[in-house]
Amino acid sequence: MVGNSLKIHDIVIGRLPIYLRALTFLSAEGQEITSSHELGQKLGISSAQIRKDLSHFGEFGKQGTGYNIEYLSQQLQRILQVDREWETALIGAGDLGRALAHYGGLRERGFRITAIFDNNPAKQGQKLGDCVVKDSARMAEVIKEYGYRVAIIAVPAAAAQQVADICVEAGVKAILNYAPITLSVPADVHVQYIDPVLHLQRMSYYL
Amino acid sequence: MVGNSLKIHDIVIGRLPIYLRALTFLSAEGQEITSSHELGQKLGISSAQIRKDLSHFGEFGKQGTGYNIEYLSQQLQRILQVDREWETALIGAGDLGRALAHYGGLRERGFRITAIFDNNPAKQGQKLGDCVVKDSARMAEVIKEYGYRVAIIAVPAAAAQQVADICVEAGVKAILNYAPITLSVPADVHVQYIDPVLHLQRMSYYL
DNA sequence: TAGATTGTTAATCGATTAACAATC
DNA sequence: TAGATTGTTAATCGATTAACAATC
Numbered sequence: 001m002v003g004n005s006l007k008i009h010d011i012v013i014g015r016l017p018i019y020l021r022a023l024t025f026l027s028a029e030g031q032e033i034t035s036s037h038e039l040g041q042k043l044g045i046s047s048a049q050i051r052k053d054l055s056h057f058g059e060f061g062k063q064g065t066g067y068n069i070e071y072l073s074q075q076l077q078r079i080l081q082v083d084r085e086w087e088t089a090l091i092g093a094g095d096l097g098r099a100l101a102h103y104g105g106l107r108e109r110g111f112r113i114t115a116i117f118d119n120n121p122a123k124q125g126q127k128l129g130d131c132v133v134k135d136s137a138r139m140a141e142v143i144k145e146y147g148y149r150v151a152i153i154a155v156p157a158a159a160a161q162q163v164a165d166i167c168v169e170a171g172v173k174a175i176l177n178y179a180p181i182t183l184s185v186p187a188d189v190h191v192q193y194i195d196p197v198l199h200l201q202r203m204s205y206y207l
Numbered sequence: 208m209v210g211n212s213l214k215i216h217d218i219v220i221g222r223l224p225i226y227l228r229a230l231t232f233l234s235a236e237g238q239e240i241t242s243s244h245e246l247g248q249k250l251g252i253s254s255a256q257i258r259k260d261l262s263h264f265g266e267f268g269k270q271g272t273g274y275n276i277e278y279l280s281q282q283l284q285r286i287l288q289v290d291r292e293w294e295t296a297l298i299g300a301g302d303l304g305r306a307l308a309h310y311g312g313l314r315e316r317g318f319r320i321t322a323i324f325d326n327n328p329a330k331q332g333q334k335l336g337d338c339v340v341k342d343s344a345r346m347a348e349v350i351k352e353y354g355y356r357v358a359i360i361a362v363p364a365a366a367a368q369q370v371a372d373i374c375v376e377a378g379v380k381a382i383l384n385y386a387p388i389t390l391s392v393p394a395d396v397h398v399q400y401i402d403p404v405l406h407l408q409r410m411s412y413y414l
Numbered sequence: 415t416a417g418a419t420t421g422t423t424a425a426t427c428g429a430t431t432a433a434c435a436a437t438c
Numbered sequence: 439t440a441g442a443t444t445g446t447t448a449a450t451c452g453a454t455t456a457a458c459a460a461t462c
Contacts, residue, residue, distance in 0.1 A: 010409075011453075017408035021387060025364075035419065043389050047419090048455050055421055063420040064462035081411045088407075095309050099302035100403070105387060109404045110411065149414055150407065157232075174410035176403055180228060180312060182250050190413055192406035196307070196383060197316045199399035200295075200357065201224035202217075203381035204288045204317065206397055207356055218429075242443065254443090255431050262445055270444040271438035 008056050013080075015053055018043060020076040027069050035066035082110030089143055089172070091163050092154035093118035093126070093133045096178055100152060101129035111150065115142055119159075139163075143170035152176045164191075215263050220287075222260055225250060227283040234276050242273035289317030296350055296379070298370050299361035300325035300333070300340045303385055307359060308336035318357065322349055326366075346370075350377035359383045371398075 022043055026034055036047035036054075043050075054060055054072075057079050061067045077083040088111045090097055100106070101113055116128055119136040126133045134142065143151070143166075151172045153163050160179030167175060168189050177183055180195045229249055233241055243254035243261075250257075261267055261279075264286050268274045284290040295318045297304055307313070308320055323335055326343040333340045341349065350358070350373075358379045360370050367386030374382060375396050384390055387402045 009452075013412050014405075014409050016412070017405040018389070020408070021402070021405070022389065025388060037419080042391075046455065048457090049453090051419090051421060052454080059421070061420050062462055063460065064418045066419065079412065080408045081414060082408050086407075086411060086414075095302070095306035099306045102302050105404060106407075109408065111404065111407050150411070152403070173414055174407070176406050176410075181232060182225070182229065184249075190410040192410055194401055194403060194406065195228070196359070196401060197312060197318065198221075198224040198228070199383050199401065200293075200313075200318050200381070201227070201287045201289050201316065202221050203383075203397040203399055204293060204357070205220050205223070205286065207288060207293075207380055216428075244443080253431065255433090256429090258443090258445060259430080266445070268444050269438055270436065271442045273443065 012053050012056060015045070015049075016076055016080055018045075019050065019053070020073060020080065020082075023069050023073045023076070027073060032069055033066050034069055034072075036061075038066075077110075080110075084110070086111045086150045087114045087146065087148055088112060089115045089117070089139075089148045089151040089167070090131075090154060091117045091136065091139065091151060091167070092178075093120070093123045093128055094154065097154040098128055100154060101131065113152070115146070115148065117142075136163075140166050140170045143167065143172060148172060150174045150176075152178070154178045157181045219260050219263060222252070222256075223283055223287055225252075226257065226260075227280060227287065227289075230276050230280045230283070234280060239276055240273050241276055241279075243268075245273075284317075287317075291317070293318050293357045294321045294353065294355055295319060296322045296324070296346075296355045296358040296374070297338075297361060298324045298343065298346065298358060298374070299385075300327070300330045300335055301361065304361040305335055307361060308338065320359070322353070322355065324349075343370075347373050347377045350374065350379060355379060357381045357383075359385070361385045364388045 022039055036050040040047040040050050060072050060075055090100055090113045093116055101116060113129060114131060116131045116133045117136045117139045118133050123133045124135050149172060151167045153160055153175060155163055157179045160181055161183060164175060164183045164185060168185055174190045176192050178194050183191050185191055229246055243257040247254040247257050267279050267282055297307055297320045300323055308323060320336060323338045323340045324343045324346045325340050330340045331342050356379060358374045360367055360382060362370055364386045367388055368390060371382060371390045371392060375392055381397045383399050385401050390398050392398055
């Protein structure tokens with residue numbers, strides 16, 4: 001059955017990119033067909049869970065055969081809205097900003113950094129990846145003019161909330177925040193966090 | 208009641224570093240006391256959940272008053288085993304490795320990169336943060352000799368599984384993996400993943 | 415056909431929350 | 439005391455899994 005009207009929970013959405021990543025990997029290896037069992041084995045997820053997750057969005061497999069990798073990839077890309085390229089603003093041109101600007105994996109998977117801001121005059125004018133670093137003072141103006149809806153915050157913790165406020169005010173609806181603080185944003189703005197130390201501390205508990 | 212014998216679930220462990228981070232932030236602002244309600248407000252987590260999570264490990268608050276921030280911080284650090292410094296090996300001295308090596312936040316919060324490896328001869332011998340980049344060929348030897356139990360993988364996807372295998376064989380028990388693939392490791396080895404694109408794709412679903 | 419695998423149901427399991435006695 | 443907040447219980451809510459008919 002195609003998408004009954006019950007709300008799909010975010011935890012399900014969170015697994016779709018993992019499935020997509022695994023499918024892309026298999027495809028690159030030349031494989032054409034896979035099964036929920038094989039995918040589950042590789043990802044450490046039960047096959048039932050994978051089938052259940054996918055069933056929220058449609059029927060993508062064939063009984064007895066499994067899933068066509070290319071087709072399922074395309075469907076997941078469509079569902080996740082990464083069958084297009086999202087212009088992404090990057091705030092912060094430090095070491096981390098530099099790494100992100102140079103990372104080709106973003107573009108391959110639906111996101112392209114096309115504007116970079118930093119408040120350090122020494123960085124402004126520098127070329128990083130495809131972009132020239134702009135003054136942070138122009139952030140609101142540029143985000144509004146080009147209609148950026150996705151931003152990556154890679155500035156120190158002390159500046160992150162202020163940067164987020166400017167992004168939100170300018171129309172950004174999705175923020176990937178590398179600063180080690182929880183941001184305060186309106187309910188219609190999505191935030192995801194990356195803080196390596198949280199992950200390390202979670203593991204050191206078990207050591 | 209202090210730690211009844213039921214297993215504490217990993218999802219609870221995963222929130223403790225977030226609480227610790229918020230407490231450190233409040234402490235830096237000069238605040239001495241907080242409540243589950245205040246913490247929850249700042250983090251977007253219910254106060255009941257915070258109290259429940261903490262109750263797995265002991266009684267850290269006072270009725271009518273709340274929690275002493277310094278005391279609770281210390282207790283969380285002890286529980287998470289970050290009341291010490293974990294020597295951490297970093298594999299990969301590209302842009303990302305460089306950003307990690309320069310990032311002071313790791314050391315402040317319990318993890319210190321004291322060995323860096325790269326298979327590119329041009330990188331070997333370079334100084335990055337406190338370390339000189341070593342040949343990846345020496346990885347197993349160095350990890351064994353100094354007893355590293357924590358490693359950060361910041362190499363391209365194609366090399367990540369092989370690097371993980373070497374780390375595991377040499378005794379590493381906790382891996383933070385930045386490569387966009389799911390690693391295959393023995394059950395007693397913990398892996399955490401950071402892939403910015405997974406987060407971005409999770410948000411673009413809603414745009 | 416025989417074997418394999420899907421999509422879905424129902425049962426189980428785990429996580430979250432509301433509520434409140436205890437008490438600072 | 440009066441007000442506030444903890445730690446804990448019980449109820450609710452959500453997520454996962456086992457099982458299987460359908461069918462390729």
